[in-house]
Amino acid sequence: MQGSLFILYDTTRTAQKRCKLLNQMLSTLSIFDILGSTAYAFTTLPTPQADYLYGSEGNDKTCIGENVVLLLQIPSFFQRI
Numbered sequence: 001m002q003g004s005l006f007i008l009y010d011t012t013r014t015a016q017k018r019c020k021l022l023n024q025m026l027s028t029l030s031i032f033d034i035l036g037s038t039a040y041a042f043t044t045l046p047t048p049q050a051d052y053l054y055g056s057e058g059n060d061k062t063c064i065g066e067n068v069v070l071l072l073q074i075p076s077f078f079q080r081i
Contacts, residue, residue, distance in 0.1 A: 001037040004030040029076050036073030039066055 011023035046062035
């Protein structure tokens with residue numbers, strides 16, 4: 001995650017760097033990586049308590065929200081190809 005934050009900082013530092021296509025692609029890749037890493041870090045927290053997992057404190061809506069964030073990471077997989 002720190003690597004993605006540094007890439008995001010480095011590629012968006014100046015207007016000249018933001019205009020380059022490669023830097024724009026790296027920025028979007030980093031943003032999706034940060035979102036996915038954050039979602040994976042809190043995997044059991046948004047899980048419904050009825051599932052009896054250690055650390056689960058969520059409900060159905062938080063579980064769906066986490067899944068949406070994880071689905072947002074899919075474009076980063078395709079962008080790496």
